[in-house]
Amino acid sequence: MNIAVIGLGLIGGSFCKTIKRYTKHLCMGYDLYPEVTEQALKEGAIDRCISPQELQQADFIIVSLHPTQTVAFLQEHAKYIAPGTIVIDTCGVKESILDGVEAHLCEHRIKFVGCHPMAGREFSGFSYALDNLFDHASFIITPTAQTDPVAVEQVQAFAQELHFAKVVLSTPDEHDRVIAFTSQLAHVVSNAYVKSPVLGYQSGFSAGSFLDLTRVAKLNESMWTELFLMNxxxxxxxxxxxxxxxxxxxxxxxxxxxxxxxxxxxxxxxxxxxxxxxxx
Amino acid sequence: MNIAVIGLGLIGGSFCKTIKRYTKHLCMGYDLYPEVTEQALKEGAIDRCISPQELQQADFIIVSLHPTQTVAFLQEHAKYIAPGTIVIDTCGVKESILDGVEAHLCEHRIKFVGCHPMAGREFSGFSYALDNLFDHASFIITPTAQTDPVAVEQVQAFAQELHFAKVVLSTPDEHDRVIAFTSQLAHVVSNAYVKSPVLGYQSGFSAGSFLDLTRVAKLNESMWTELFLMNxxxxxxxxxxxxxxxxxxxxxxxxxxxxxxxxxxxxxxxxxxxxxxxxx
Structure with a gap:
């Protein structure tokens, strides 16, 4: 396949590296910051750059932007995508994304499949992307009544090709309810946990539990604010x-x-x- | 030294195994359950059994019982301990333990030093004891005005001999205030976190954050109730x-x-x- 990855941050960058590690697909990349696309090219994480206006060259597109950017990007660039192309997103919320893009992409006969790779790190950006970030992760797919079932099968096969540990089929609604508990609440609690007057004294007084409870306190507040408000x-x-x-x-x-x-x-x-x- | 370890659970058992791994000290063990003492002997974690009435044979005693048991044991058996013997406890609270035993042990001219090895696992009992549990742990010592300074130095040297990563000197009050944050609060939050109606759906919807947040939810409720109420x-x-x-x-x-x-x-x-x- 000719794959285009839009957004080469931690998740998009890890998709590129994983595609290069496990598959023979052509991997084209685009980031909002040209220097990031250049870095990905230099490191061999992508085979070549692609501009949004060239997206008709791709038959499989992974949009790995922040949630609002994902919606805005697809709204704006659907016209450059060839009919029949499979497009997936990787956002941590699903109903808002589907509400924002599904109807518009359907009009362009683009096969959109909402996805959520359950992986992350307490770092952001391409520099932290890994070719093994998804090795133990599950890949959630949230088809709707409008989703092309053949496209779902193809996305499922793609996730297996990338060695995701598990593919989970869910609904956008179920996904969002469960993710609020397993991921979003964890980030809120972790972020609130460190707000204690004795935080400065913790060194030497901690076994594993403090570190576990506060690992994800170091989060990207712009992205998580979006995710929280969307859910x-x-x-x-x-x-x-x-x-x-x-x-x-x-x-x-x-x-x-x-x-x-x-x-x-x-x-x-x-x-x-x-x-x-x-x-x- | 002739060391006696009282209580061969996760922490006491790990002390035995670590003593055998790194030192040439004689390691004598006693557990409230005779079959546990037997198991420790059979596995070579202790050199021999010791009864509370034989404690005059030890010149260094580690009491690794639950908090109320620690106080009760030392109140009851101080009379069997030779004057000049160093006795340490390993409880997760320090003021209550010192309030409970220090004066009594002073009367018997026993050198008590309050200690807290910052290590644990989400399992209890000798079967889970490890000879490397303390490898990356800090060892907290909380001397008071009554504590023998030479005994503190000896305990410090002992912790280093067991390859603790770090020895931290604190006060019982500071220890208890900081530990309430770094350890006790983590256990409460973790234990409360799992009480969501969607817990049953989490499998496949979790990256690391859910597991981190809930790792210590599996706790020994008797011991932690004691620790919480003492602090x-x-x-x-x-x-x-x-x-x-x-x-x-x-x-x-x-x-x-x-x-x-x-x-x-x-x-x-x-x-x-x-x-x-x-x-x-």
Missing amino acids: RPSLLIELENLIRHLNEYQQALEQNDRERLKTLLRDGRILKEESLKRDQ | RPSLLIELENLIRHLNEYQQALEQNDRERLKTLLRDGRILKEESLKRDQ
């Missing part, structure tokens, strides 16, 4: 739920209620154990 | 602080306040980056 209702449900539960522990502590506290901790322990069992 | 004021301060900050993100989301949300995320990101720099 407000689901994230709010999760955040309210967590705060309500934290209040229970707080109350048990305030009341020095040993049995209540132990029960709360036991309930959490059992839920985690059951979750680990399901993962096996 | 109530500090843990409550941290928990209230975190909930207050989470409420800020919640409010920004509810009000769809993009700038506010981005500022909150940026503040957290900067704090985490500064913290990472201090750790370097």
Whole structure:
């Protein structure tokens, strides 16, 4: 295939490197910053540059821009994409993206498939892109009633070709509800966690739990603000739920209620154990 | 030295194995469950068994029991310990332990030094003990005005002999305030985090952040209830602080306040980056 990757940041750059590592497809790249495209070319992560106006040369397009940029880019450049081309995005929210682009791309007879590769690092940009970022990641595909089923199969095969650990089929709605919990809430909590007056004293007083809880606190606030606002209702449900539960522990502590506290901790322990069992 | 390790769970068992790995000291062991002591002997983690009534044979005693057991054990068995013997504990809280045992042990001229090896796993018991659990861990010592300074030096040298990555000198008060943040709060949050209605759907929808946030949810609720209640004021301060900050993100989301949300995320990101720099 002739693949075009639009946006050569951490995720787009890792797609390029993974395509070069595992496949023989032609990999063309475009970044909003020309120097990034140049770097990718110099490092051999892409075979050649491509401009948005040349997109008719691609038969498979991966748009790896931030959410609002993804929508804007596809709205603006659909006219340059050949009918029948498969286009996927890689955004962490799905309903907003589909609402923003699906109808428009359908009009141009472009086969759009909403996707979300479940991988990341606490760094941004092409310099941190890896050819093994997806090795243990799952690749989520969220087809709708409008999605071409053959295109879904082709995207699925492509994800397998890139050695994703697992392909998961979901709906945009389910994806957004679950991701609010597994990813978005984790970023909020981690980012809030470091806001303690004793943060400056933690060095030497931490085993693994502090580092685990705060690893993703170092986030790209522009991108995550977009993602959070695009998934407000689901994230709010999760955040309210967590705060309500934290209040229970707080109350048990305030009341020095040993049995209540132990029960709360036991309930959490059992839920985690059951979750680990399901993962096996 | 003739070392006695009291309590052969994850931490005590790891002390035995680490002593056998790195030193030539005689390592004697005792567990509340005789079959555990037998297992440790069979696996060569201890050179021989010791009963509490034989503790005069030891010149260095490591008490690795749960907090209330640690206090009860030392209250009951101080009479069997020879004057001049160094005794350390390994509990995750320090003021309560010192309040519970220091005066009594002083009367028996036993040199007690409060300690906290900053290591753990999401498993309990001797079967999970490792001879490298402390390899990257710091060893916190919390002397008081009553603590023998020479004993502190000897404990410090012992921690270095066991290849702890770092020895940290603190006060019981500082230890408890910082640990409430770096360890106890992490366990509460992790344990509360899994209490979401969509937990059952997380498989395939998670990159690293969900696993990091919930790793320590699988905790020993009896031990952690003790630790939390022994450090109530500090843990409550941290928990209230975190909930207050989470409420800020919640409010920004509810009000769809993009700038506010981005500022909150940026503040957290900067704090985490500064913290990472201090750790370097």
